[in-house]
Amino acid sequence: MWTELDQETPLVGLGHPPGGFTHGQLGSVLLAELPFVELTNLRGEPGSPGFLAAVLDSIGSELPTTPNTVATSADCCAMWLAPNEWLLRSTGAQPTDLARRLDAALGRQFFAATDQSSGYSVIRLSGPHARAVLAKGSPLDLHPRAFGVGQCAQTLHFKTSVLLRRLDLAGQEAWEVIVRRSFADYAVRIMLDAMEEYLGPGVAPGSSSH
Amino acid sequence: MLVIRCPWCGERAETEFNYGGEADIVRPTDAEHLSDREWGDYVFMRKNTLGLHREQWVHSHGCRRWFVAERDTRTYQFKSYEKLGAHAMEKS
Numbered sequence: 001m002w003t004e005l006d007q008e009t010p011l012v013g014l015g016h017p018p019g020g021f022t023h024g025q026l027g028s029v030l031l032a033e034l035p036f037v038e039l040t041n042l043r044g045e046p047g048s049p050g051f052l053a054a055v056l057d058s059i060g061s062e063l064p065t066t067p068n069t070v071a072t073s074a075d076c077c078a079m080w081l082a083p084n085e086w087l088l089r090s091t092g093a094q095p096t097d098l099a100r101r102l103d104a105a106l107g108r109q110f111f112a113a114t115d116q117s118s119g120y121s122v123i124r125l126s127g128p129h130a131r132a133v134l135a136k137g138s139p140l141d142l143h144p145r146a147f148g149v150g151q152c153a154q155t156l157h158f159k160t161s162v163l164l165r166r167l168d169l170a171g172q173e174a175w176e177v178i179v180r181r182s183f184a185d186y187a188v189r190i191m192l193d194a195m196e197e198y199l200g201p202g203v204a205p206g207s208s209s210h
Numbered sequence: 211m212l213v214i215r216c217p218w219c220g221e222r223a224e225t226e227f228n229y230g231g232e233a234d235i236v237r238p239t240d241a242e243h244l245s246d247r248e249w250g251d252y253v254f255m256r257k258n259t260l261g262l263h264r265e266q267w268v269h270s271h272g273c274r275r276w277f278v279a280e281r282d283t284r285t286y287q288f289k290s291y292e293k294l295g296a297h298a299m300e301k302s
Contacts, residue, residue: 067218067273082273083218139211139223154272156225161271 009035010121010184021188026172028198029129031191034122038090039178040098044111045084051109058105059088059098068153070165079152079165087163087178089122121184124167125191126174129198134164134175136194144173158190212286216269217277217293230266232256233278259283266294 011021011033020033044051046065055063061073064080071078075092090096095117102113125133131142137158141147144166152165160183167174179187212224238244238252257263263283268276280289 067220082275085273139225153219155222156271 007036009033010181011188013185014188023192024127024195024199026127029125029127029133029195031188031195032124032126033188034124034176037117037120037122038095038098039116039120039122040088040090040102041081041114041116042078042086042088042102042111043084043113044106044109048110051106051111054105054107054109055102058101061088068151070150070152077165079163081154081163087116089178119181120178121181121187123177123179123184123188123191124174125177126167126169126172128173129195130173130175133191133194133198134177137190138164140164142175157187160187162187212288214267214279214288215291216272216275217291218275219269219272222269222272226269226271227267228270230268230276233264233266262289 009020014021020035022030022032024030042055042063044055046052046063052063052065055061059073059076059078061076061078062071063078063086064071065083067080067083069080072091075090075096076098077089077091079087079089081087088098090098099113099115102111106113134157135142138155140153140155142164147153147164147166149166149168152163154161154163156162157177157179160179163178165176165178167176177187213221214224214227215221216227235252238248241249244252260283262280264278264280266276267279268274276294277291278294279291281287282289
């Protein structure tokens with residue numbers, strides 16, 4: 001009889017290192033899976049009295065009301081999805097039970113907070129060629145003058161919907177791609193293919209150096 | 211490819227959108243008193259406009275909001291965009 005459940009990421013087919021799948025080199029382009037990130041979908045009317053203030057109290061972050069922007073706090077990042085919908089991504093190491101905290105804080109407000117951690121995969125692309133790799137599958141203009149740090153966008157990556165967020169990792173350009181779990185294998189394999197020309201021969205998926 | 215301006219997200223590629231047919235079709239409130247012909251009109255009959263056409267689009271791979279756009283069916287050029295409900299609010 002099973003007494004323990006092993007949690008597996010959808011990239012298990014590409015190898016299953018404990019810290020998540022990685023491939024590439026930071027000096028060129030590095031793909032890293034961030035396994036089991038806590039994600040919470042929040043819906044509510046920003047115009048409804050007390051809603052934004054109650055959310056700020058509960059998660060410590062403003063909700064961005066400008067389309068396709070991001071607001072961050074110490075342990076949470078709120079991304080605009082729609083005029084009444086946000087994706088909250090915990091940035092700390094431990095799950096923070098955002099959905100339950102919001103349920104408690106918003107009480108009788110008209111809202112919905114749903115934990116979606118197991119529904120999505122989070123992939124990070126970093127390095128000088130990260131943008132070029134993403135651009136192969138995206139109809140968006142990813143140039144810094146059009147898509148800066150603090151912005152996010154839902155768009156297509158080849159045939160699958162993704163949520164992109166521009167990051168700045170100690171001066172290094174980086175992107176976070178949030179993709180539905182069932183499309184993660186597809187999205188990552190097509191990114192590996194797109195990365196190939198920047199990595200040169202002999203770097204097989206699954207091997208990595210930092 | 212068309213570039214379509216979502217009223218929330220701005221200009222995006224056509225592949226992110228889906229088309230939703232003619233705009234401003236209002237569901238009859240007294241459906242139980244309609245004849246088959248009138249109900250059929252509401253369900254099936256659409257104009258086939260040559261020229262400016264008010265139509266619905268949804269930003270399916272973006273913010274998933276519906277909106278109304280006015281497009282010239284001869285040139286495929288978009289003339290204007292509005293959020294859904296904005297038109298109805300103006301009228302009332």
